[in-house]
Amino acid sequence: MEQHSVIVPDTETQTSGPIRRNANNANVVLSVREGCRTVYESFRNGAMVSPGGACLGWRPLDPNGDAGPYVFMTYNEVLSRIDAVHNALVTRNALPPNEDGLRLLAIYSRNRPEWIVAEQACFASGGATVPLYDTLGADTVEYILLQTGAPTVVCGTPAEVASVLAVAAACPRLGLVVCVEPFTEELVGTARSKGVALVSFDELESEGRRMLRRLPHSPPSPGCVATFCYTSGTTGSPKGALLTHQSLIASVASVEQAGILELDSEDIHFSYLPLPHVFERLVQVNIFASGAAVGFYQGNPLKLVEDLQALRPTIFPSVPRVLNRIYDKIMAGVAAAGGSKEALFRRALASKVEGLRRGQLKHWLWDRLIFNTVKAGLGLDRLKVMATGSAPIAPPVLDFFRCMLGCDVFEGYGQTEGCAAATITAPGDFSSGHVGPPVPCVEIKLIDVPDMGYRHTDTWHGGDQDGMPCVGRGEIVYRGPVAFTGYYKMPEKTAETIDKDGWLYSGDIGLWTLSGNLKIIDRKKNIFKLAQGEYVAAEKIENVLTTSPLIGQAFVYGDSLQSYLVAVIVPDEETAAARFGQGDTFNLAAACAAPGSELWQAITEEVATRSSEAKLAGFETVRKFILEPAPFSVEEGLLTPTFKIKRQAVEAKYKGAIDALYATPVSAAGPRSSL
Template sequence: MGEHMENRFDHYWYTDIREIVTLKDMLAGSADKYAKNPAFWVKRKKGQPYSPISYRLLQHDVNAIGTCMTEMGWQGKRIAVMGQGCYEWIVTYLAVMNGIGIIVPIDKELSGPEIENLLRTAECDTIFCTKAECSKLKGLPSIRNLVVMDFYGDRLDEEEVPDDSNLNLEKYEGWFEQEEEKKVNVTSWREMLRDGDQLLKSGKDEYLKAEVDPDALAVILFTSGTTGTPKGVMLSHRNITVNIMDVCRIAHVTTTDKTLSILPIHHTYECTLGMLLVLYRGASTAFCEGMKYITQNMKEAQNTVIIVVPRVLEMINDRIQKGIEKSGKADTFQNIMGMNKKLRKMGINLSRTIFKGIRNELGGKLRLVITGAAALSPTIYRNFEDLGITVLQGFGMTECTPLISGTPMSAPKERYRKAGSVGVPVKTGEVKIINKDENGIGEILFRGPNVMMGYYNMPEATAEVLEEDGWLHTGDLGFMDNEGWIYLTGRKKNIIVTKTGENVYVEEIEEYINQSPYIEDSMVFPYDNNGEEIVGVQILPNMEYVRTKLGYEPDREELKDLYKKVIQELNQGMAVYKRIRAVFVRKDDFVRTTTRKIKRHENPVPED
């Protein structure tokens, strides 16, 4: 049996939970309760300060975009949204979800062919895209409607819609075949906002009255297979809203909190926890201008909360340590840190006072960090806690919308909230561990109302991970301590997790590169590059093709150089985080099963 944690961890949960079943409920409730509060912080131009957009204006803009879509006859459509995290992205997401059809978020790092594959699979001919990423859409045959969005210049009051003349829509129209049956309609987000605003003023209310089924398909999120057979996770409003409420039981976010949105917005981690949860709580979000602007934007936004992957925390920690060393006060700092730890053990916590100067380099108001998607070093966890910044770790997956477990914010601080654990299961879910070894380590299974509806049009793949009684095989290995806290020890499934938290599915990469006539077979694997897990590959060359192509038998060095070039070319067809960075050429065939499958753990990296 699974271990249902509803009673076991009741003393941890925050109880000020507003019941919601759809995101339409959520937005209406928040717009009513927090009408004049800032929902988002945006910049008119690069370099300018952040300015607020209120909850009232947010709801109006969602209704305006939704009303324009309704007038255009887009009800029931699958609509893609892609690009840098920005106000226009999230308004589009909510507008589609709350009365139009099914939203299909797409990774802006994907290549054109990968994007086309997802659009075709989702039967999607309409895409909203930020202008910086639009060039990837050139000539894609699935597109019939392109709506161009902008990161800068959002309006800040109901009377002003920013100018969109800088978008040069004619340029985008020239990217597509314009035969009548293939004509692509190109418009701007702001033009749709203006039209929708006028329609609302004229009394058009069809979108406002649209009913939302909490259990119907609302989102298709592609997690893998972008170069082969796409695997789309199907989510409903209830999946998302249940998880929002569960996370709010674990982490206490208030109306005065402000986050800085850093992570890719198409990820369910950033979208659910970094956007929707914040809106549910009446808090606000500022949009980061890019990875290199993180610390600068933190100072400008003065955010109190940040939701990140471990790599971002590592970058911030390195910056802090280098600053201390540069000041020449490293020994003094260590002495103060040691004294502070002793005081904390006595129940006296002066961290916020003692290390105020360091926190000022991070904007001065940061109090809470939520991290997930990859393993966080316990040392870095403790470093931030010692500075007076609460760190909560989570474990989840797209198939669970995403949170499975998390560190309760109310857990005892003097024990660093069990650094190294990914916390306890969410209130509405249950966990069990199967096929345990002698140390109690086995595969983690999860069941709860946040588990996906299944993979889009892939019943066999769904059945492989989702049992009839609702148990989802996470593919992660771990154990639970005697208090019910979860610890991860590895992965059962063949996934490489990059330092930025991106999942790379090895079978997908193998399927893609094995199409090359140069490659007889391949095995993609995580390669340790000085502590960083990168994508590596072992290649079994197709020597007959190589000899025919070259006209002679190459020596060992020539062969290695050849395959590095082959992989470099193949890499251009994949997103940057999926690209193969370590190439090894085999002299002999792989060790295989009797059915000719490669035994992944019995094929070490070949020696030269």
């Protein structure tokens, strides 16, 4: 059996397994392309490789709001804009150092060309960026601006400007706000009244261009902080993870060394994952270092497929949340077609899945007859590679995309604190259910978690009949140049996450497969103990439940006073309407309010079936739930900007309903509605 990771001899201890490294390449490389060691240098390298080539693209809107074809700026044009903005920032002294000597530029906007221009101009000034998700509310914006002391904020829209100005009084260092989209004189007056200058991005550029020369740059060194990545804050205040240029470049280099991406100036990346998240940032660092192009989405998640069709990218990183929806929609369409069409599709898919097990991505008949048409309809007919991360992806979904696309679809594992790069599946390995071996510059070991029954000496995972052999289980800890330097102004939290030897504690539970791949099996963080003493990882169970096309979101709850789990489940309205609607009408709220409805019965069956298929223990199975028709949202404060559940907020909102579920014995009451 081919081994994808190798053991470092004499590294096992009484409480931890041996250190493992990538089997094919364990070299530590701290540069990309022609010796580039910073994000600043890597962008400039792309401009040398492809000075007149496409760099940043977008779809202009007509007066009716309809998007036209993609329009691109060249690398030389983008460099000219970067130099102009840098000139203006320096002349205005817009990035004075904070108390820690950091020159910080906050960027509060969705993905757009100006985001990249602003960041590179900041790097040219020796500064670092503080990205803010465009979905953040004023309270979180205030927290981050106050903690960092960022004096200048680049906003995308007037609404984002208003959020910044609403907290300006609490942020004494704030002096300049720059807005990309048009704004009113009234907003200028509001800013002035708060002692803040408000200018347009165009005006800032024009100021810099009027200087007729480029002011000297102050490029960062590899050890300088490149960016703050604020973690989600699912159980408390967000934490600002400090990522250096070296850690970002090392992460990109390790993916290259693993043979995942071989990019050139003809490649095009579709940018829709939020730039404040490290996953998207890493992809773009690699794209720009290669002289390749980035096409930005319109900003409307409902028009992603429309934008894909217009761009036809060659690179498409994604996340399970998006891929699951595409998969569910395609499979629902197949089921609706029925008859011979459905039978043919399922036969083709089964044949290609069988081919994957033999190392074959393509099929001469099924690709031409079925799958080429499907991927062309999604705008993915030119795709060279897809990568997925940020959450586990179900093996059937991963298999489907490999079959449909006929190209490598890699699954990776990492965290913000490790620059998103800890493991990634190996090229040519089309097996599923794992996240691959360590990337070349990372070492990984598993630490015993005796309270949860995981030890590095374990040789079996699961039940006697349905388990799998393994080579140790435990908490995943890893180290390497990809690791962050700490949480800004949070030394205690930093010490909880990374130790003196550089080991980063993930909070995830994993096992080593017999082939040396890492498999994520549980979660140490966000666990709680039930009354009978069993430990439960809520996120693991939520991931199981949401594999059902009928379940859009799930929040699992339990505590030490109760012996079983309950949940708040949000049905997927589109799937529910297709299954239970009559004609064009379907009232989700009414169906959720009627415990005897077909929807209730179907979700009850889905909870039982999915739990059984995932081999959940009895105490891990949800015994009661409520149905909530309104999805958890960022705007309501129930989700983080990366769509993770804010557990305390959801628990507070549904406390009454949860208490009601526990008020009657489990054997005497069925599911209850929250309405």
